[in-house]
Amino acid sequence: MSLTFALAIALTGCSGDKAGDDSTITVGIPQDLDESLDPHNATGAGTREVLFNVFEGLVKPNSDGELIPAVASEYAVDNEGRTYTFTLRDGVTFHDGSPVTVEDVIASVEHCAESRSGELMVAAFSNIASIEATDEKTVEIKLSEPDTDFMTNMTMAIIPKSHVEDIGTNPIGTGPYKYVSRSPQENVVLEKYDGYWGEPAYLKNVIFKIVANTDTIVMNLEGGVVDIFPRITTAQAASLSNEFNIEEGTMNLVQALYLNNAIKPFDDVRVRQAMCYAINPQEIMDFVSDGKGTEIGSSMFPAFGKYFMPELNDTYNQDIDKAKKLLAEAGYENGFSFTITVPSNYVQHIDTAQVLKEELKAINIDANINLVEWNTWLSEVYSGRNFEGTVIGVDASTLSPRALLSRFESNADNNFINFSNVEYDKAYNNAISCADDDKQTQYYKECESILANEAANVYIQDMPELVAINKKYTGYEFYPLYAQDMSKIRPVE
Numbered sequence: 001m002s003l004t005f006a007l008a009i010a011l012t013g014c015s016g017d018k019a020g021d022d023s024t025i026t027v028g029i030p031q032d033l034d035e036s037l038d039p040h041n042a043t044g045a046g047t048r049e050v051l052f053n054v055f056e057g058l059v060k061p062n063s064d065g066e067l068i069p070a071v072a073s074e075y076a077v078d079n080e081g082r083t084y085t086f087t088l089r090d091g092v093t094f095h096d097g098s099p100v101t102v103e104d105v106i107a108s109v110e111h112c113a114e115s116r117s118g119e120l121m122v123a124a125f126s127n128i129a130s131i132e133a134t135d136e137k138t139v140e141i142k143l144s145e146p147d148t149d150f151m152t153n154m155t156m157a158i159i160p161k162s163h164v165e166d167i168g169t170n171p172i173g174t175g176p177y178k179y180v181s182r183s184p185q186e187n188v189v190l191e192k193y194d195g196y197w198g199e200p201a202y203l204k205n206v207i208f209k210i211v212a213n214t215d216t217i218v219m220n221l222e223g224g225v226v227d228i229f230p231r232i233t234t235a236q237a238a239s240l241s242n243e244f245n246i247e248e249g250t251m252n253l254v255q256a257l258y259l260n261n262a263i264k265p266f267d268d269v270r271v272r273q274a275m276c277y278a279i280n281p282q283e284i285m286d287f288v289s290d291g292k293g294t295e296i297g298s299s300m301f302p303a304f305g306k307y308f309m310p311e312l313n314d315t316y317n318q319d320i321d322k323a324k325k326l327l328a329e330a331g332y333e334n335g336f337s338f339t340i341t342v343p344s345n346y347v348q349h350i351d352t353a354q355v356l357k358e359e360l361k362a363i364n365i366d367a368n369i370n371l372v373e374w375n376t377w378l379s380e381v382y383s384g385r386n387f388e389g390t391v392i393g394v395d396a397s398t399l400s401p402r403a404l405l406s407r408f409e410s411n412a413d414n415n416f417i418n419f420s421n422v423e424y425d426k427a428y429n430n431a432i433s434c435a436d437d438d439k440q441t442q443y444y445k446e447c448e449s450i451l452a453n454e455a456a457n458v459y460i461q462d463m464p465e466l467v468a469i470n471k472k473y474t475g476y477e478f479y480p481l482y483a484q485d486m487s488k489i490r491p492v493e
Contacts, residue, residue, distance in 0.1 A: 004348035023491060024205040025473065027484060028217065028226035030345040031374040032185050032210050035166035039157035042106075043072050045482040047254070050208050052483040053175035053190055054095075055157035058086050061399055065480040067151055069160045071100055080153055081146035081435060084321075086139045086154075092197045093266060094160050095178035102133035107161035109141075109163055125153070125374035140395070140430070146435040152400040176201040176487040185210055185310040186392045202475070202490035204275045212374070227470040230484065233347055234290040238464050247467040249478035251301045251320065251394035254296060254404065255349070257340065257356055257458035262418035270330040272455035276316035277323035278363045279356060281460050288351045298448040299404050300463040301392070303480040309400045312452045323363045335364025338388040340380055344371040346464060349391045356391070356458075382416050393463060394483050401444045402432060408451060417457065 033047040039055045042048045057454070058072035073089040094098045111123035127150075129142045145151065158174060159167050171179045176198070177190040188208040192201045210218055211229070218236050220226045221244065227253040237246045255273070266272055285293040288453055297312030327333060335491055336457045350371065356369040367389070379385040396403035406412060409428055410420040431443035452459070469476055475488040 010355065023203050025228065025440075025486070025489060026207045026208065026209050026226045027486070028211045028220055028229035029208050029210060030210075030214070030231070031343070033182070033188060033208075037124070037179070037182075038115065038168035039159070039171070039173070040112040041049050041168065042397075043382070044374075045393075048397065049482040049484045050188060050190075050463060051171070051173075052175075053159070053161070053174050053177040053206070053486050054171055054175045054179055056175050057155040057157060059151065059154050061155060061479065061481060061483075062439045063477040063479050063485070065399055067155070067399070071105070072154075075151075075154075081148070082144070083152075084145045084150065085134075085143045085289060086141070088137045088139070091196060092174055093195050094174055095172045095193055095195075096160070098160060098162075099154075100158060100174060101161075101312075102139050103436050104135065104161045105139050105158055106131055107164055108156065108158045108269075109455050111164050111167075112156045113160065114490065128332040145433060147432075148435060148437055148440060149400045149402060149432075152398045152403075155398055177206060180205075185212070199487070201487040203486065206486045208484075209372050212345045221468055221470075227473060228467065228476070228489075230465065230467045231348070232321055232466050233288075233351075233365060234292065234466065237468065240468055243471055244468045245471055247354060247469060247476050247478070248292075249464045249467070250294065250301075250303065251393060251395075251463040252482070253395040253462060254301060255352065255391070255393040255460045255463050256299075257353075257460070258390050258392060258394075258417050259457055261420065261456065262385075263388065265330065265332055265430075266388070268330045269454055270326040271332060272458070273316065274323040274326035274363060275360065275365065275458050276455045277319045277326070278365070279359045279458055279460070280318045281313075283359070284352055284355045284460055287355050288348055289464050293461040295460070296462055297459050299408065300401065300448050303462075304401055304404075306441055307448070309445055313449060316455070320362050327363060327365075332416045333376055335366065335367065337366040339368045339370050340389045340391060341370045341387045342391050343373055343374045344379040345374050346392075350394070352460065353391045356424050382414075385416050397481070399480065404443060405431075408447070408456060419451075419454075419456045421450060421480055423447065424454075427456040 029046055031046050034043050039051050056070040057087050059067040060070040062068045069093050072086040074087045076085045109131055125143055127143050127147055129144045131141045134140050160172055163170055163172050176196045178193040180189040180191045182188045190206040192204050209226055211217055217229055218239050221229055259272060281295045285291055295313045297315050300308050302308045342349050342353050353369050360367050381390050407414045408419045427443050427446040431440050434440040472492055473489055474492050475490045477485055477488050
């Protein structure tokens with residue numbers, strides 16, 4: 001007998017239109033979206049958080065990190081954990097009005113697995129032995145091997161089969177908001193989808209306005225140009241008037257000084273370890289965010305619960321003498337110079353780089369800070385791997401530890417730091433091929449320990465997230481992933 005999960009209760013039905021239907025809200029974001037709006041091809045976390053409103057999977061995460069029903073009303077898993085059967089929810093339509101069919105689901109899975117930047121999905125979906133429609137409402141997916149993380153991949157966007165080829169320029173999904181337009185480097189406009197199957201959004205229109213100049217964020221808020229701005233600094237929050245509420249959560253990302261492990265001197269583990277010993281994460285947090293934030297010692301953050309290893313924070317407690325000794329052993333007794341490339345639209349990363357620059361001086365390392373536009377960072381650093389060091393935050397695209405750890409496999413397409421370690425590859429492959437949850441967790445923790453011990457990066461923190469919200473609005477929710485859920489925002493009555 002198979003184990004069946006009925007998912008239809010939590011989000012079924014519509015309760016009618018809500019107040020504020022004709023209102024418009026403007027949300028400030030620090031960078032433009034990816035050139036392509038294909039949800040299976042999204043590179044930037046900032047793109048995914050906007051598209052969260054437009055697209056849905058068979059299931060989707062809620063603000064507690066639980067998978068809840070979306071395009072599928074229920075699913076069943078056989079006793080061997082190899083066969084997943086999904087039943088499509090009645091009445092779900094795409095934004096062009098067409099009903100979601102089993103053919104759309106199959107086409108979505110196939111497109112996601114083949115997408116350029118969907119490396120994690122490609123790896124997960126390579127385990128799919130077959131996918132077929134057993135009737136007009138049911139899709140059956142058979143796996144070659146059991147996969148305890150498989151359901152997290154079913155958050156991937158369901159898109160119309162008829163628009164697979166042009167989904168990047170004509171993003172049509174099933175979410176509470178539909179795409180209207182974009183003006184490059186200016187804004188992205190969404191409109192409430194009246195045919196949404198679930199609870200309708202409160203607000204009629206949402207404008208995501210690009211505010212790349214961090215110095216103008218407060219001015220834009222106080223001047224009424226934007227109503228909400230996520231991820232402001234503590235200094236910006238302190239300077240705002242009492243017309244705004246400041247909501248506080250966590251960014252759920254791994255902020256680090258990411259190092260290009262393939263070039264000198266960072267191809268020497270002793271150099272990377274020396275840099276880890278030279279820095280003090282708490283000092284960075286004190287300067288950047290008034291002490292707010294959570295220190296992390298590897299590529300995992302607290303929202304992932306049982307996978308997070310706080311003990312790794314003590315791998316490199318600040319020790320200048322030990323750092324200098326390691327540098328001398330590596331042949332850099334007199335230190336060296338290198339460049340930290342930082343996207344200019346993220347003031348927290350710029351501030352972090354400034355503190356790192358000062359801390360590294362203690363071991364005769366001279367760090368030059370090079371500020372670049374976001375698109376340049378994406379092309380040169382992330383895609384081109386043409387960099388020495390960079391300060392950035394890496395997020396998780398799904399609610400699976402794979403989303404954070406898969407990028408460090410030696411041959412991963414998104415392994416932008418060029419980390420290569422045989423033991424890591426072995427531990428990671430053991431993890432993804434293990435059906436026993438406890439053993440799998442231990443393999444993932446082995447991966448995290450290797451990243452820490454090998455000083456793959458200079459790990460710092462999971463950053464605090466401060467969100468400025470005009471007091472005219474309420475309902476903001478934090479997610480364990482990058483998401484700006486605009487369907488929950490409503491006017492204060």
